[in-house]
Amino acid sequence: MPDWGGKDLKMGTLRHIIRQLDLDWETFKRTKQEHTMRQASIHRKTNETDITVNLTLDGSGQAEIDTGVGFLDHMLHALAKHARFDLRIKGLGDLHIDEHHTVEDVGITLGRALSDALGDRSGIARMGHAIAPMDESLALAAVDIGGRGYFVFDGQFDAERIGQLGTSLIPHFFESLAHAAKLNLHARLLAGKDDHHRAEALFKAFARALNQAVAIDPQLAGQVPSTKGVIEV
Numbered sequence: 001m002p003d004w005g006g007k008d009l010k011m012g013t014l015r016h017i018i019r020q021l022d023l024d025w026e027t028f029k030r031t032k033q034e035h036t037m038r039q040a041s042i043h044r045k046t047n048e049t050d051i052t053v054n055l056t057l058d059g060s061g062q063a064e065i066d067t068g069v070g071f072l073d074h075m076l077h078a079l080a081k082h083a084r085f086d087l088r089i090k091g092l093g094d095l096h097i098d099e100h101h102t103v104e105d106v107g108i109t110l111g112r113a114l115s116d117a118l119g120d121r122s123g124i125a126r127m128g129h130a131i132a133p134m135d136e137s138l139a140l141a142a143v144d145i146g147g148r149g150y151f152v153f154d155g156q157f158d159a160e161r162i163g164q165l166g167t168s169l170i171p172h173f174f175e176s177l178a179h180a181a182k183l184n185l186h187a188r189l190l191a192g193k194d195d196h197h198r199a200e201a202l203f204k205a206f207a208r209a210l211n212q213a214v215a216i217d218p219q220l221a222g223q224v225p226s227t228k229g230v231i232e233v
């Protein structure tokens with residue numbers, strides 16, 4: 001690709017160059033978009049699971065999720081929708097044992113995809129927080145994409161399972177994702193009675209916090225938002 005001359009290049013000049021190169025405008029627009037779109041595809045295969053994640057950060061909330069664990073699929077749909085990510089996840093796990101490996105490995109693979117799509121973290125807001133209600137439930141999430149994987153959870157579930165998903169695996173999912181993406185996540189259940197609502201409020205709060213944290217902050221003008229000058233990826 002030639003050097004387009006950055007933002008200062010006049011539209012007329014740009015169109016002229018494209019004509020000279022015999023490119024059509026639509027192809028150019030698509031190519032440019034593909035180059036600037038923050039996205040990642042990760043395939044992770046072990047003896048326990050085989051997970052593929054396709055993630056576009058600047059998406060519209062479209063999701064196609066099949067992990068084999070129904071309630072996890074529901075939560076990942078909510079995550080994509082409320083973070084405005086386009087997210088495709090196909091998971092094949094050893095569910096004949098239980099759902100533990102699948103849930104953990106979806107968290108790891110999604111965390112890696114997130115990390116990959118963010119590149120060197122330049123220009124991102126880095127932090128975000130949200131409080132999300134779901135009927136009687138209320139959840140808080142605070143995210144810092146600062147190069148250190150850390151997860152803190154405060155909350156409880158009453159039942160052992162929500163559908164096919166063991167409730168102890170909900171914090172475990174977030175922990176796996178946080179470590180793989182080297183992000184810090186604090187998640188708290190502030191209120192709640194129904195476990196389905198509690199979980200959904202947590203995922204929605206995380207989604208909104210994450211949406212803020214990955215957003216491009218124009219004030220940064222592409223700088224890495226750290227006094228160190230780098231964020232470990």
Ligand SMILES: [Mn+2]
Nearest residue numbers: 074196197200
């Ligand atoms: Mn629901």
